[in-house]
Amino acid sequence: MARRVTGDRAHLEEPVRQRLLAEATRLFAGRGFESTSVQEIVAAAGVTKGAMYHYFDSKDDLLREIYARVLRLQMERLNRFAEAEGPVAERLHAAARDVVVTTVDNLDDSKIFFRSMHQLAPEAYKSVRAERRRYHERFRDLVMEGQRDGVFRDDVPAEMVVDFFFGSVHHLGTWYHPDGPLSGQEVGRHFADLLLNSLRP
Amino acid sequence: MARRVTGDRAHLEEPVRQRLLAEATRLFAGRGFESTSVQEIVAAAGVTKGAMYHYFDSKDDLLREIYARVLRLQMERLNRFAEAEGPVAERLHAAARDVVVTTVDNLDDSKIFFRSMHQLAPEAYKSVRAERRRYHERFRDLVMEGQRDGVFRDDVPAEMVVDFFFGSVHHLGTWYHPDGPLSGQEVGRHFADLLLNSLRP
Amino acid sequence: MARRVTGDRAHLEEPVRQRLLAEATRLFAGRGFESTSVQEIVAAAGVTKGAMYHYFDSKDDLLREIYARVLRLQMERLNRFAEAEGPVAERLHAAARDVVVTTVDNLDDSKIFFRSMHQLAPEAYKSVRAERRRYHERFRDLVMEGQRDGVFRDDVPAEMVVDFFFGSVHHLGTWYHPDGPLSGQEVGRHFADLLLNSLRP
Amino acid sequence: MARRVTGDRAHLEEPVRQRLLAEATRLFAGRGFESTSVQEIVAAAGVTKGAMYHYFDSKDDLLREIYARVLRLQMERLNRFAEAEGPVAERLHAAARDVVVTTVDNLDDSKIFFRSMHQLAPEAYKSVRAERRRYHERFRDLVMEGQRDGVFRDDVPAEMVVDFFFGSVHHLGTWYHPDGPLSGQEVGRHFADLLLNSLRP
DNA sequence: AATGAATGAGGCTTCATTCAT
DNA sequence: AATGAATGAAGCCTCATTCAT
Numbered sequence: 001m002a003r004r005v006t007g008d009r010a011h012l013e014e015p016v017r018q019r020l021l022a023e024a025t026r027l028f029a030g031r032g033f034e035s036t037s038v039q040e041i042v043a044a045a046g047v048t049k050g051a052m053y054h055y056f057d058s059k060d061d062l063l064r065e066i067y068a069r070v071l072r073l074q075m076e077r078l079n080r081f082a083e084a085e086g087p088v089a090e091r092l093h094a095a096a097r098d099v100v101v102t103t104v105d106n107l108d109d110s111k112i113f114f115r116s117m118h119q120l121a122p123e124a125y126k127s128v129r130a131e132r133r134r135y136h137e138r139f140r141d142l143v144m145e146g147q148r149d150g151v152f153r154d155d156v157p158a159e160m161v162v163d164f165f166f167g168s169v170h171h172l173g174t175w176y177h178p179d180g181p182l183s184g185q186e187v188g189r190h191f192a193d194l195l196l197n198s199l200r201p
Numbered sequence: 202m203a204r205r206v207t208g209d210r211a212h213l214e215e216p217v218r219q220r221l222l223a224e225a226t227r228l229f230a231g232r233g234f235e236s237t238s239v240q241e242i243v244a245a246a247g248v249t250k251g252a253m254y255h256y257f258d259s260k261d262d263l264l265r266e267i268y269a270r271v272l273r274l275q276m277e278r279l280n281r282f283a284e285a286e287g288p289v290a291e292r293l294h295a296a297a298r299d300v301v302v303t304t305v306d307n308l309d310d311s312k313i314f315f316r317s318m319h320q321l322a323p324e325a326y327k328s329v330r331a332e333r334r335r336y337h338e339r340f341r342d343l344v345m346e347g348q349r350d351g352v353f354r355d356d357v358p359a360e361m362v363v364d365f366f367f368g369s370v371h372h373l374g375t376w377y378h379p380d381g382p383l384s385g386q387e388v389g390r391h392f393a394d395l396l397l398n399s400l401r402p
Numbered sequence: 403m404a405r406r407v408t409g410d411r412a413h414l415e416e417p418v419r420q421r422l423l424a425e426a427t428r429l430f431a432g433r434g435f436e437s438t439s440v441q442e443i444v445a446a447a448g449v450t451k452g453a454m455y456h457y458f459d460s461k462d463d464l465l466r467e468i469y470a471r472v473l474r475l476q477m478e479r480l481n482r483f484a485e486a487e488g489p490v491a492e493r494l495h496a497a498a499r500d501v502v503v504t505t506v507d508n509l510d511d512s513k514i515f516f517r518s519m520h521q522l523a524p525e526a527y528k529s530v531r532a533e534r535r536r537y538h539e540r541f542r543d544l545v546m547e548g549q550r551d552g553v554f555r556d557d558v559p560a561e562m563v564v565d566f567f568f569g570s571v572h573h574l575g576t577w578y579h580p581d582g583p584l585s586g587q588e589v590g591r592h593f594a595d596l597l598l599n600s601l602r603p
Numbered sequence: 604m605a606r607r608v609t610g611d612r613a614h615l616e617e618p619v620r621q622r623l624l625a626e627a628t629r630l631f632a633g634r635g636f637e638s639t640s641v642q643e644i645v646a647a648a649g650v651t652k653g654a655m656y657h658y659f660d661s662k663d664d665l666l667r668e669i670y671a672r673v674l675r676l677q678m679e680r681l682n683r684f685a686e687a688e689g690p691v692a693e694r695l696h697a698a699a700r701d702v703v704v705t706t707v708d709n710l711d712d713s714k715i716f717f718r719s720m721h722q723l724a725p726e727a728y729k730s731v732r733a734e735r736r737r738y739h740e741r742f743r744d745l746v747m748e749g750q751r752d753g754v755f756r757d758d759v760p761a762e763m764v765v766d767f768f769f770g771s772v773h774h775l776g777t778w779y780h781p782d783g784p785l786s787g788q789e790v791g792r793h794f795a796d797l798l799l800n801s802l803r804p
Numbered sequence: 805a806a807t808g809a810a811t812g813a814g815g816c817t818t819c820a821t822t823c824a825t
Numbered sequence: 826a827a828t829g830a831a832t833g834a835a836g837c838c839t840c841a842t843t844c845a846t
Contacts, residue, residue: 016809032319034235038837049838050811059837114375115316118233153398156391160383163376164369164395171368174315182361190357194365197354198399217826239820250821251828260820418830434721436637440816451817452832461816516777517718520635555800558793562785565778566771566797573770576717584763592759596767599756600801619805641841652842653807662841811843818836825828 017055019045021069024062029108029173033063033116063116064124070109071131077102078138088146089196095142096165096195097188103172104184111173136162143199152199165195218256220246222270225263230309230374234264234317264317265325271310272332278303279339289347290397296343297366297396298389304373305385312374337363344400353400366396419457421447423471426464431510431575435465435518465518466526472511473533479504480540490548491598497544498567498597499590505574506586513575538564545601554601567597620658622648624672627665632711632776636666636719666719667727673712674734680705681741691749692799698745699768699798700791706775707787714776739765746802755802768798 023044027036038059042052056062081095103110120128140162146152168191176187224245228237239260243253257263282296304311321329341363347353369392377388425446429438440461444454458464483497505512522530542564548554570593578589626647630639641662645655659665684698706713723731743765749755771794779790 030319032235034233035320037835039835048811050840051809053838054809054811114372118231119236156395157383160388160391161395163372164392167369167372167375168365169368170372171315171364174368175364182358187361190361191365194357194362194399197401198395200398200401238818240818249828252826254821255826432721434637436635437722439814441814450832452819452834453830455817456830456832516774520633521638558797559785562790562793563797565774566794569771569774569777570767571770573717573766573773576770577766584760589763592763593767596759596764596801599803600797602800602803640839642839651807654805656842657805807844807846809844811841813840815839816837819834820832822832823828823830 016045016047016051020047020052020055021062021065025066025108025112028063028066028116029111033059033112033119060119060121060124063112063120066109066112067117067120067124067128070106070113071128071135073106074099074102075131075135075138078135082138082142087151088142088149089151092142092146093192093196095139096192097185099169100172100188100191101184103169104176104178104187107173107176107178110170114170136166139166146199150201153201161195161199164198165191217246217248217252221248221253221256222263222266226267226309226313229264229267229317230312234260234313234320261320261322261325264313264321267310267313268318268321268325268329271307271314272329272336274307275300275303276332276336276339279336283339283343288352289343289350290352293343293347294393294397296340297393300370301373301389301392302385304370305377305379305388308374308377308379311371315371337367340367347400351402354402362396362400365399366392418447418449418453422449422454422457423464423467427468427510427514430465430468430518431513435461435514435521462521462523462526465514465521468511468514469519469522469526469530472508472515473530473537475508476501476504477533477537477540480537484540484544489553490544490551491553494544494548495594495598497541498594499587501571502574502590502593503586505571506578506580506589509575509578509580512572516572538568541568548601552603555603563597563601566600567593619648619650619654623650623655623658624665624668628669628711628715631666631669631719632714636662636715636722663722663724663727666715666723669712669715670720670723670727670731673709673716674731674738676709677702677705678734678738678741681738685741685745690754691745691752692754695745695749696795696799698742699795702772703775703791703794704787706772707779707781707790710776710779710781713773717773739769742769749802753804756804764798764802767801768794 020041024036024041027040027044030036038049038052041059041062042049045052052062056065077098078095081091081098084091084094117125117128136159140158143152143158143161147154147158172187176182178184182190221242225237225242228241228245231237239250239253242260242263243250246253253263257266278299279296282292282299285292285295318326318329337360341359344353344359344362348355348359373388377383377385379385383391422443426438426443429442429446432438440451440454443461443464444451447454454464458467479500480497483493483500486493486496519527519530538561542560545554545560545563549556549560574589578584578586580586584592623644627639627644630643630647633639641652641655644662644665645652648655655665659668680701681698684694684701687694687697720728720731739762743761746755746761746764750757750761775790779785781787785793
């Protein structure tokens with residue numbers, strides 16, 4: 001058991017917690033939450049079960065943490081783009097592009113997100129849905145802003161445009177491969193183009 | 202109870218088989234494949250485990266049948282639209298619209314499709330992927346046809362357009378509700394419009 | 403799962419169920435409920451864990467069944483004596499004697515009864531308390547009848563006399579040994595004598 | 604008391620030790636020894652596990668201390684009454700009364716005593732049994748003294764009378780409630796009366 | 805005197821599947 | 826065609842205890 005001997009408490013603790021989260025993410029994305037055993041996770045992280053239960057309440061807790069991390073990250077990024085300067089079309093394009101790139105960079109998170117959501121306990125489930133909803137609303141507001149400004153067609157519900165687009169984004173985990181012909185940047189640009197184009201009046 | 206030997210066999214057998222498939226579909230969509238026990242399925246279908254193992258080799262077999270049914274149905278429908286007469290834009294629009302309507306009418310199938318695919322045994326998994334791929338190719342060919350004809354923009358890979366669109370379609374299970382404000386037909390039209398619009402040169 | 407099948411089915415089923423209950427009783431009495439593992443029980447009964455969970459919902463269920471059996475048996479016997487003919491002093495003496503003999507004949511049940519009651523789930527716990535209470539009340543009524551008739555002293559609450567006496571009875575499991583100097587009948591007679599004597603006006 | 608070297612050491616140490624014992628007693632009485640975790644005890648005492656293992660060798664050690672305390676206390680009190688002046692009937696009555704009052708005042712100790720005795724390691728178990736036996740013998744000697752003097756009936760084994768009476772006493776934890784209709788003093792008087800009356804020749 | 809991360813063994817339970825009937 | 830008892834493997838989790846600090 002290779003140990004860090006640095007002294008600072010955080011350096012001893014964080015690695016184990018982080019390693020557990022990282023391995024859990026990788027495994028959940030690969031086999032699914034239900035098909036991944038706690039034993040597999042701790043073995044991958046090089047610790048014992050007891051250690052895992054020292055840092056997390058349960059296997060579910062691990063999943064909750066993953067969701068929390070993803071939601072936080074995505075919301076932060078979206079806010080940054082939505083609050084930027086410039087015409088709404090540009091801001092939407094940039095945000096759309098960024099969410100694709102971020103998704104592609106964290107493909108495991110994305111695979112887990114919709115596949116395992118129903119494994120969350122009712123309470124956690126609601127909380128994730130609510131946070132996710134706020135995220136969608138933020139994005140939808142950009143669409144509506146463009147519709148009000150007349151730069152986007154308004155004969156289609158903004159809400160649905162968001163669902164339409166995010167379906168595409170979440171589906172990336174199903175077909176995108178980092179070593180395929182397209183880079184994340186390229187897919188991001190294409191997706192953003194398709195979105196903006198579909199909104200042309 | 203007198204026993205039939207041939208012909209009517211189906212009448213005795215199918216109901217149980219069908220009930221099992223129907224309940225399995227409902228339950229898999231609700232809780233996920235792994236979280237649904239064989240016991241729950243047979244209880245919902247009103248039979249015993251022995252009966253289930255008479256009709257199906259395993260729990261996996263049940264899942265395979267569900268995939269087979271979905272794939273068959275969707276391919277049939279797509280073919281019908283693709284082979285129709287008329288300009289490619291119209292055929293694509295109709296096909297896109299139809300897949301949305303069909304998906305919305307069989308939302309449980311859709312929920313299962315991507316969530317549980319990784320639970321299939323490697324062999325079955327490959328087979329489903331291959332069939333799915335043929336389906337995508339058929340759809341992609343319509344896009345490419347339009348690009349060749351110059352009615353669709355060709356600065357975006359047709360393959361990716363298909364993934365873009367089907368992401369949206371598969372995501373329907375996440376947000377669409379039959380008793381929500383939009384009918385399946387409406388969503389179908391909007392989605393098809395968005396797709397065609399996004400392809401405008 | 404509380405099973406109970408009659409007919410020839412029972413011949414196949416009962417033995418396993420019975421064996422499990424018998425071994426569980428023996429082990430719970432010996433080491434206590436919490437210190438007895440399901441593994442030990444099934445090993446003693448010569449079956450696998452799966453078999454146990456086929457007949458019982460849980461380890462708790464096993465305990466509940468033991469309580470149910472004891473309560474049923476004791477109530478039946480008490481009723482028989484209470485409803486007999488004759489002076490109340492005689493009926494009480496006979497009932498007191500019988501409960502001692504029965505307790506001594508089922509010493510394991512008795513050891514379990516008070517030691518493990520708090521392991522029952524709240525619901526089962528209440529139910530056992532309630533049934534136990536009815537038993538006590540039946541016994542108490544005999545004491546009160548004697549007090550009304552003037553054959554028992556009435557300067558002591560009948561309720562407490564019952565608690566006083568049953569304390570002695572339940573304590574038998576702590577000191578009585580079948581191969582000790584006293585037979586169950588002898589202890590029964592002595593206890594009944596002490597009770598009746600203590601009630602002399 | 605072999606501990607305590609410096610004096611003020613004790614002021615720091617004893618409170619924690621006492622708190623741990625007190626909370627352990629409360630919890631063991633409530634849920635039973637096996638169902639109480641070390642974590643619960645230290646949490647209730649407001650310290651960490653390390654602290655507990657500083658003062659006690661193990662969870663078992665905690666239990667041993669509780670038994671030791673109870674045994675010491677009861678033996679002391681019994682001796683005081685047995686060695687008093689006066690007729691044996693009076694001394695027995697006083698001792699019987701006192702043990703009831705003391706039991707009622709330390710109901711948690713009493714609940715633990717018989718419920719958890721089998722959790723002690725063999726060695727500790729034997730030691731407790733032996734001490735308990737000495738206690739019983741002391742009490743029994745009073746009964747035999749009265750029988751020799753002819754003030755108690757002698758057609759019942761003195762040993763059994765003791766078991767009879769202490770069964771009632773130990774059972775107090777099952778039904779007595781401090782805020783019920785009877786005070787400990789009242790129950791003590793009644794119990795002593797019943798005992799003495801049952802011994803009338 | 806006290807912390808708290810980590811261990812390792814063991815606990816209860818679930819479940820897909822088989823098999824004799 | 827169907828039953829349901831029984832299996833055996835695996836799953837999640839708890840817990841008393843240790844150890845470096």
